[in-house]
Amino acid sequence: MGQKGRKPMTLRASLGMAIVIGCMGLVTNVYQLFILRMLQGVFAGFVSNSNALIATETPKEKSGQALGTMASSFTAGNLLGPFIGGALASIFSYRVTFFITGGLLLISFFLSLFFVHETDFKPVTEKKLDKASGIIKELRSPQLIFGLLLTTLIIQAANNSINPIVSLYVKQLMANHGNVVFISGVIAALPGIATFLAASRFGALGDRIGTHKIIVGGFIGATILFFLTAFVQNTVELGILRFLVGFTDACLFPQVQTLLTKNTPAKITGRIFSWNQSAMYVGNIFGPLLGSTISGLTSYSMVFIVTAIIVVFNLILFKFNVINNLRQK
Known part of the structure; x- marks a missing residue:
């Protein structure tokens, strides 16, 4: 994160999870699902990187409100997620639910790509910070x-x-x-x-x-x-x-x-x-x-x-x- 920037890390996480979760709708056995769930963990980090991006791009005196808003959004997602997932599974099927979820994450990727700007990032090249x-x-x-x-x-x-x-x-x-x-x-x-x-x-x-x-x-x-x-x-x-x-x-x-x-x-x-x-x-x-x-x-x-x-x-x-x-x- 210190060398590439926070925005690229959010893009990596959203695109990676979009692909992995979308592929879960194609599995034919539990072992394939197990591997994809492990890969999902590899691409995790959207929220943590988003928090870091907000923290560095927001003036210090306004950081409380900004991070509080992020926490509200995160909480709203946690509340709505199980409800929407259950509704989609009952209306369509488990497989279609994975496809839709992957599509939503792909939308997050494009929103981050085109509407999120990182202006205050300076690559950290000091070896001591490794x-x-x-x-x-x-x-x-x-x-x-x-x-x-x-x-x-x-x-x-x-x-x-x-x-x-x-x-x-x-x-x-x-x-x-x-x-x-x-x-x-x-x-x-x-x-x-x-x-x-x-x-x-x-x-x-x-x-x-x-x-x-x-x-x-x-x-x-x-x-x-x-x-x-x-x-x-x-x-x-x-x-x-x-x-x-x-x-x-x-x-x-x-x-x-x-x-x-x-x-x-x-x-x-x-x-x-x-x-x-x-x-x-x-x-x-x-x-x-x-x-x-x-x-x-x-x-x-x-x-x-x-x-x-x-x-x-x-x-x-x-x-x-x-x-x-x-x-x-």
Whole structure:
């Protein structure tokens, strides 16, 4: 990314995924599908490269709003994707759904090719930046950046710790009566709806009053909401709290990206964002493992209590590793 630019990487990702997903509609056995799914991972990175492109092309004082808008778009896609995919599969077939998805990604490729312009890119030719040690030396405050990366990891772990048990929690609250699948789907979507509505607004507010204040507010709100969720008596209460959690989500991950943007030299922004993406994926792995383990050993309610404790721990780390470093700058 540092040598070729962010736009070429988004083009690589969108065109590669368009071809690979389109080819999934032609497979004749599961092994071919398995290989193509692996290739899909090779061409992944559209969102992370887009975030890096936005971060470097947007004025620092407006980066919160810009990255918040990107987070809203990403969340909207996650919400609409399963619904549209299911509708297409029922109207046409699984194979046609892959063709249509590949076509949509091809449209993304052409939109990026003709309407996205990268004006601030300068190829990084310094050999020292090929190694992590060289990148660290370029940072004004390495402790601040690594504190933010750790914050990302714990945010994702906390958010994903409850994913394995949400539908089971709904089933328990409904005493296995009623349309458990439908209610679970609605409740699972509620945080995303709130994040979609609020992310860009919180980003703009952070640009005005300080992004770190938005993140602290998100931690406090998430702690309270996760703790209360452990004691809900029905799905209505659960739905309300899960919807409110979406607002705290909008205060966290997109705003951490904003702080990374504001405190990273432009020439290594792409590399730092790739590290942040890796931290996010590590959190995505450990979160569900943690949640399923706790629920298996204790109860569903305990998962929310432990998650609240993790958020408090993250707030403390953020205070000492990030805010203190921001004050010293």
